[in-house]
Amino acid sequence: MVHKVVKKEELSACVTPAYGSRAMSEPVPKYTMPKTGLDPKIAYDLIRDELILDGNSRLNLATFVTTWMEDEAKQLMTETFDKNMIDKDEYPQTAEIELRCVNMISRLWNAQDKEEATGCSTIGSSEAAMLGGMALKWKWRERMKAQGKPTDKPNMVMGMNVQVCWEKFCRYWEVEPRYVLMEGDRYCLTAEEAVKLCDENTIGVVVIMGSTFDGRYENVKEVNDALDKLQKEKGLDIPIHVDAASGGFVAPFLQPDLEWDFRVPRVKSINTSGHKFGLVFPGVGWSIWRDKDELPEDLIFHCNYLGGDLPNFALNFSRPGNQVVAQYYNLIRLGFEGYRQIHKTSQDVAMYLAGKIAKLGPFELISDGSDIPVFAFTTNDKANFSVFDMSDKLRERGWLLPAYTFPANREDLAVLRAVCKEGFTRDMADMLLRDMKTAMDYFAARPTHVPKQDGSSFNH
Ligand SMILES: *Cc1c(COP(=O)(O)O)cnc(C)c1O
Helix, strand or coil, X not given: CCCCCCCHHHHCCCCCCHHHCHHHHCCCCCCCCCCCCCCHHHHHHHHXXXXXXXXXXXXXXXXXXXXXXXXXXXXXXXXXXXXXCCCCCCCHHHHHHHHHHHHHHHHHCCCCCCCCCEEEEECCHHHXXXXXXXXXXXXXXXXXXXXXXXXXXCEEEEECCCCHHHHHHHHHCXXXXXXXXXXXXXXXXXXXXXXXXXXXXXXXXXXEECCCCCCCECCHHHHHHHHHHHHHHHCCCCCEEEECCCHHHCHHHHCCCCXXXXXXXXXXXXXXXXXXXXCXXXXXXXXXXXXHHHCCHHHCEEEXXXXXXXXECCCCCCCECHHHHHXXXXXXXXXXXXXXXXXXXXXHHHHHHXXXXXXXXXXXXXXXXXXXXXXXXXXXXXXXXXXXXXXXXXXXXXXXXXXXXXXXXXXXXXXXXXXCCCCCCHHHHHHHHHHHHHHHHHHHCCCCCCCCCCCCCCCC
């Protein structure tokens, strides 16, 4: 049978197939806003299709950020997309839920304020770190002014392994960063080295619970005790801020006896990312202070709300409220035991994978995933490929396993890092191992291969 061409007047009666419309065979408007719009379905298909070229987030072992949530959480987030976190008068229940999260997290970290916790939600740990750093700077200035001393040269002590948000804090708020450099196989700050850098202009020491370079915890208690000794000897009273972007939602569940939080007297403030091991999709962090005395009053803006008082400490104004709602969903849906089980599983997978990689031959572990479920490893002299080659080769199979060099003094050290999160199963770990072995065979069959020396694909 011969198909007849459809007549123009019949055309409106038939449905154009999704990929048969004209918009699908023409370039998409890219840099100038088009004069007229598109059908919503066509716009949706075009953009979704373009995003296929992004990496698959479930095979992304580079990111610390949540890539899987339950359908109920997704539905709740979709239903609350329209809520603006800052509109506390229009959305008092969203504000109440934020307050509940602050209280739950503050108690998880053994804060001292038994009645009412002091803290807030943020867009992530970076904003939370800025708020924590500002409070330290303000408190230091108060102390110095009270003693009639100059306040023009504040400094902050931290390890060279800090996340970029602390370099930002120092540059934006004009604080001199003082770094404890890496040395040999010490990749983080130690109490002894930190104290050497402290003086009366030190606004605080940042201690990291879960270094982005290798997933290790720094020793908060030791830094506390060394600062106690410093106070006895030199009279300097220096506070600690803990950057627990990852560890804040891991240590309470997996290392409950480890004293790193408000149980340690000098810890005045802590930040965490709800969107890392707090298990919420990107867009939420938390800043918590030991008690309200640690948050200077003149940093807080008081907005009038129907005769009531709404205190606000934030860099942003408008921000999605649904991230905070999703955090509360996780807290009550999972409970302590749920978080513990999920992170224990991730840790088992991380330590299993690290153990297997150590036995492959050409690799040495830098860490093993026993703090947060994150570990780093490097190549040894049995390898005829670099970490950058391995990262590139695995990308062909869809895996995103970043390779990067360490900072000063260990720029010579290049590693691969795996972040094992909820949704990365033991079975997926076995698939990755199989692909690593295939890559090793590939390089073994090419003895003329010259290992790639750089090409850092690290995102902190
Ligand atoms: C991820 C991370 C940050 C930044 O957190 P965001 O939530 O991405 O802003 C800061 N510090 C550490 C240790 C981190 O791991």
